[in-house]
Amino acid sequence: MSTLHLRCGDDLRVALPRAGVAGGYLCFSDPVCQGPARDDGDLLAWLGLRARFVAQHADMDLGEARLRLGREYAALQALHRYEAVHLWFEHDLWDQAALIRVLSLLAEKRLLRDRLWLMPADGVRSFPELPDAELAALLPAPLSALQLQQAAEAWEGFAAADPRPLEALARQDLALPFLGAAMLRHLRDLPWTTDGLGETERKLLRLVAGGATEEAEVLTALRAGDPVFHVTDLIVRDLVRRLRTGPHRPLLAGDPLRLSARGEAVLAGTGRHRPVPRAHAGIAVLPDPPWLWDPKAAGVVAGT
Template sequence: MGTAHLRCGDDLRARLPAAGWAGDYLAFADPVCQGPVGADGLMAYLGIRARFVALHYGAALQDVRLRLGAEYAALNGLDRFERVLLWFEHDLWDQAALIRVLGLLAERRALEGRLFLMPADGVRPFAALPDAELAALAPAPLTRAQLEAGALAWEGFAAEDPRTLDGLWRRPSPLPHLSAAMRRHLQDLPWTTDGLALTERLLLQAVAAGASEDGAVLRAMLAADPVFQVTDLIILDLRARLAEGPRRLLERGAAWRLTAQGEAVLRGEARHVPAPRFQGGVTVGPNAPWCWDPRFGGVVEARA
């Protein structure tokens, strides 16, 4: 029967055997923290996810469909393993993937006693640990309360109304890093103060501070936000979004530069009008119904 290592990416595929962790490596690479997730039924969900990933990552749609289909099918085969070790870290990317997985596995009674959560320290990614530290990690049995907390969080994450999720992150969770990640997810709704999402604001601040090329922007954003560790593709996606339209916030061209509108929004003298997109199950756009209010520290209905 053996062991399965379930991880949201391939970064540990070679590292785990080197650190003494034997078993099958199963990558779950659906970037759940980006794009639409609200769909009834797994096949409909896979369809919208494949289209989003193909469009935003410049991949062939059929290739994405095949990969996502294989990764979700692999979850159905977990019963054959004696142990399933869940390698998910503290940040939003991993926690969103974790609750997606737990939402699918919560009713799989055959897996009870076989699921184990690997202990993330809340600071370093697993890939940054030396082999000796990876080898010394002790898997903790995943409890029924943790499974149910993950499934409930997924329902809130995928809902059109974000208030359920806004209530969940405020309560103590049996999943140690979930509350901070879900709060961070909701902070990427448009803010009542300026219309920017938190990630958008951090990007504009990095550019305003002098980051003028891709690598510098990425490094500045990683240093500024330990809960949502963005990737190079995420910042390029953000750049494309913020450089569109007559009221764009970023200049087009090789160098990263703020427009006059971007400078005004960052100073609090103008308001950003969000382009259409999805934040989990929530629709964001010029007339988005939900905002993040930093004064209240939570989700509020947008003013008419």
């Protein structure tokens, strides 16, 4: 039987054959948990939007980023050539956001009915951490119609300007076991009512306040302390750039990493961060944000 292994990265391309797991391999590398994700169904417009972000995020040539993304999205349209497509997506936000992006594009494809299979993540370890024998022993489960439907609904909410439908969906008992926690973690990176920082921004500033002076230190600590959002070195770099931008930036420019007076005040509760404009999936984050995360209510509220 012809099988394709679909993964949001290249980290299993060598490991699967080494473990004796046969089949083709497709890497879906679009880091959709970062940057703009407004989606009106126009794939060409989407590829242009994402290529511009990826080129900046990864310091790539724009044409190269557009070509790579175009190849990967085109390959998703040809999955019906395989008798089985095994989906290797873990519990964390990076993987779950990529999973709903992929499934939103596959949900209406009748030729793929009964051909999509979800590999069982344990909710703790990443697949590359597993020994070869464990990888080889994993048994895929058929993706249900309900899982496909909820993934498509989650993507619609993820890409929307209003985060409330996504929050409502994330609080349901979902058929995709890790989706709700990942989407709520995504929403907690909206500016908070308390200080204007998103959760990851606050964690980074606290690490700097605690003595971290290099991005590598921050990366290691963030990974160790957050089981749902598995950050990368590029994500940390983007966060540092963002927090060093603007007249009231909480991080000083230049190395080593240092808090500004505003950053110290924000962490002490005597100041408030005003975010620089950015896209958080479909949501616009502005100096006076239209949407905030309220930690007391543990939910999204409209800005005033």
